[in-house]
Amino acid sequence: MDANNVQQRRQIKVCIATCNRADYSKLEPVMAGIQADPDMELSVIVLGSHLIDDYGSTHRFISADGFSITQKLHTIVRGEDEAAMVESVGLSLVKLPDVLYRLDPDLLVVHGDRFDALALATSAALMNYRILHLEGGEVSGTIDDSIRHAITKLSHYHACCTERARQRLIAMCESPSRVLLSGCPSYDKLLRADTSSLERVCHRYQVDPNDFLIVIQHPVTTNQVESQKMFSVMVDAVIEFNHSTLFLFPNVDAGSKDLTRIMRRRGLESHGQHPNISTIKHIPFDEFMILLSKCKCIVGNSSAGVREAGAFGTPVVNVGSRQTGRETGENVVHVRDADSKEKVLRALQLQYGKRYPPSHIYGDGRCIPRILQFIKEIPFKSGIQKGFNFPAMPASSSQDIDHILEIQSALAIDMGGTNLRVAIVDLRGQIVYYTKVPNPPVFEERIDVLAALISDAKKKAVEHDCRLLGIGISTGGRVDPKEGALLDATSLIHDWSYVNLRALLSSKVELPVWVDNDGNCAAQGERRFGKGQGVKDCITVIAGTGIGGGIILNGEVQYGSTFCAAELGHVVVSMDGPLCSCGQHGCVEAYAGGATLDREAKSLHEAGELNDFLEADREVSGVHLTAAAKLGNVNAEKIVRRAGTALGTAITSMLHVVNPSHVILCGHLAPVYYNYVKAVIQQRALPSARKVEIVVSEISDPALLGAASLVLDYSIRRIYGNSH
Structure with a gap:
């Protein structure tokens, strides 16, 4: 084929923005996957503490990893207090629009719960760029929760780490089809980590490769006084514990300069005063993985303790409330009320040197292929307006x-x-x-x-x-x-x-x-x-050619895990009953379906019992059988009674399973079976289930009107905002 005649598919332009050392460890595997994918074009924005010397100038590591930095933005206002965080967000909002306009990405990928990420999501949402948010739906114990959930509401798509996170996102009214349970990107590297260079890495950071502790503790922005107290208690416990220790400086959040002062007052930067303690501003993630996998314990309040450490079964002492609500493995011991050095010290003594089974709560090592496929399936040509899956609410009385x-x-x-x-x-x-x-x-x-x-x-x-x-x-x-x-x-x-x-x-x-x-x-x-208007819990049973129906509980149709809930015709009422069309024996449809009555009618007709009920040139059917039963034909009545009893037995079983307030019988056989069903329920149902109201539908065609309801229920809510 002539190559000139082959239309080249345009690459998906994906922009990834990274703000600090922590989010880069999660974004780097995604960046590598996108860069290697011929269907995608990667651009990289670097901002936040990446560009600050005091936090390690970590932008250098991004370039060293083989990524071309498209734009660097200096967005941090120094001060390390609440006002500085707000001003940093404001500065980001001033600078980002020009960059996004120039890059014009199809998709912006943001991570986590940092204030820098909130500025990114706000800018992209207001400029109508699609946003993919990584690691939403999680819970922790600081202002990060509010920021994370705000980014969720601004984002159009979500790749989360755990099933609980996915359920939270859906509970926050995000569309399930836009939520991917991907796992944590860093686990794709953690579960394949090569730890053979441990001695070299430990030598570089001046810790004993056979006996060392990692400390990472960040400020809690919502309670800085308590945060400083806990930090002091933790530092004193680590000093007294007196093991080889690698102590990372806190992040750029409000309160970090106060924690840094405590470190300096305790002389942690002085190797002469504390020869067992080495301090460092940043460790590249590949080296951090090696250290994390082999350290005897990690102490502090970093998410690395409750997330990444679990991949290796590394013991953790989690101090304070910063990670409250995070899912953790058995390797984590919490010291939530760290009000004394002795309490932290005791936790260290209990945990140090233990080894736990690895836990894969946050990932299975196959996150990146899922995210790349998820991106490729985004309908970029469709409208960008985001919708929310709000629960059903009463209709508004306004008019349009x-x-x-x-x-x-x-x-x-x-x-x-x-x-x-x-x-x-x-x-x-x-x-x-x-x-x-x-x-x-x-x-x-x-x-x-x-x-x-x-x-x-x-x-x-x-x-x-x-x-x-x-x-x-x-x-x-x-x-x-x-x-x-x-x-x-x-x-x-x-x-x-x-x-x-x-x-x-x-x-x-x-x-x-x-x-x-x-x-x-x-x-x-x-x-x-x-008959189901205003009813929250009901079963609708169709008695026609076959037996079918639907179940509504708490106002919602029940579909089941594989969309075969409410196959009411195949409720078994006899272990050795007649053969059903499904291939099994004893289903209620084999007794009460209209096709069964048609066959029984032909048998009775051949015996000469239905001649009085046949019209000229009409083929015998179940209609003639039910007419004969109504007029006293003993054999016809026996067949109809057996069918009605079977249906009543099946419905009784359903009452004991879902306990509805109403059962609605519809289909042309509903009036025929009504009295039999009621009688069986009164005889066989538990007393508490007998209160159910059995009614016969007055709608001529419930399935056709139900098809209309599919449209009307959704569209009216969507257009007028009553529930979607």
């Missing part, structure tokens, strides 16, 4: 001009095995337009017919002054509603398994598409338009 001038409506589609049914449904559940056509047997034909039906319905919507907010699809089978994909179709439309209906249709029809299982749709239709 669109409500007055147009009928807000959904285009509902029910994909049955026999027919495709399409309807325009308004906010009150009224069907404004309806049509149905036979469901084509071939996949490609089905898509074309659907597209044509939707096109016609859009024209009808204009004629009826309807504003279509989207398309909701109800279908049999197992559905992933988040992806809009049909995972396992029913036997009648088996060639639709593993089909992403949302992707197939949304590009053709230019409307958002929602997809769900027909049982779940029926439950949602009842919740919005039928």
Whole structure:
């Protein structure tokens, strides 16, 4: 192929900003991964304490690691107090816009919870640049918590380290699809660390390779008086402990100069006064890993103790409240109320020289490939406006001009095995337009017919002054509603398994598409338009050709871990019962499904018992069986009673599992089974479960209206802010 005819894919422009030695240790593996990826272009902004001599001028190590620094920004206002932190943020906000405008990145990557990172996120968010935040969702004990969570709200995407962090981000209303459980980037290096050069590294930092302690303690900005007291207590304990010690200077946070004064007053920088103690401003991460893996203990309040040390099982004495809330392994002993030297000293004596099993709470060593793939899947061509997943709230009573001038409506589609049914449904559940056509047997034909039906319905919507907010699809089978994909179709439309209906249709029809299982749709239709209105906990049971349904608990549809919750037709009611269509024996559908009644009706007809109930030229079906039962045919009544009892038994089991307040029966067999179900529940349910209210649906087509609900529930909230 002629290379000139191959369209070159534009690289993703990723900008990484690093503020200090700690965040660089996490960002460096990400930077290396991006730099090596041919689909990405890396730019690097260096700011904060990287550029200050007193903190080691650590920008030199970034260049030494093979990264080209795109921009250096001097953003730290000296003073090391609260006002200086605020002024540093302000200075960053003044300088960053010009740099971001010039670099014009597709994505800005920021890390953690530093005040410098807050300035980065604020600038990028206000300038409409996408932000990927690393290590959000964590909890610690200082102002860092507030900063970290503020960055989370400004960021569009998140790569977090632990499952708890992921759950917190989702609880903070971040979209689950934008939250990646990646693990900690530094663990990709920690778990592959080469520690063979220990003696050389220890010689460089003047510690005994066989017997040394690491000390890292930073100021607690929210309580500096207590922070200084704890620091003094910790220093005195380390001096009295009298082991070879590598003491790192504190970071640039407010209060650090006071801690540095304490170090100097204790003579820690004087090797003659304390020959066992070496002080250092910065250690490159590759060397720090070696020291961390072999030291006898690490003491202080650095996150390195509660996070990185666990990779090696290194014992830790965590002092004070700075890491309160962090997830830790068994290698950590906390001295949260460090009010005496003796307490810290005792913790050191207990921990020093121990070895714990490595813990991988924060990573498994495969973080970087996950993050790179996550970046590549970001839809950069879509709008940048961020949304939030707020919990459901009562609708507001305000009005919008669109409500007055147009009928807000959904285009509902029910994909049955026999027919495709399409309807325009308004906010009150009224069907404004309806049509149905036979469901084509071939996949490609089905898509074309659907597209044509939707096109016609859009024209009808204009004629009826309807504003279509989207398309909701109800279908049999197992559905992933988040992806809009049909995972396992029913036997009648088996060639639709593993089909992403949302992707197939949304590009053709230019409307958002929602997809769900027909049982779940029926439950949602009842919740919005039928007997489930105002009910928080209910089970909807469809008694039709088969048995299906949906479960709503605390106002939310229950999908289960693999989207097969509420397969009510396959609740087993007899260990050796008849064969079900699923291949198993004794399912309730094998007793109570309409297809079963059809077969039983044919058997009775062949025995000559249904002749009085047949109309001319009509094929015998379950309808004739139920009519015969109603009029006293003993054998027909016996079959219907067995079916109703089986359904009641299955529902009783469900009552004992989820304890709903309501059970809604729908489908053409619902009135037939109603009394049997009620009787079985009164006989077999626990007394506390008998209070459930059993009702028959008054909606003619709950699955179709439920498909409309998929659209209306989401779109109305999104447009008018009632819950999303």
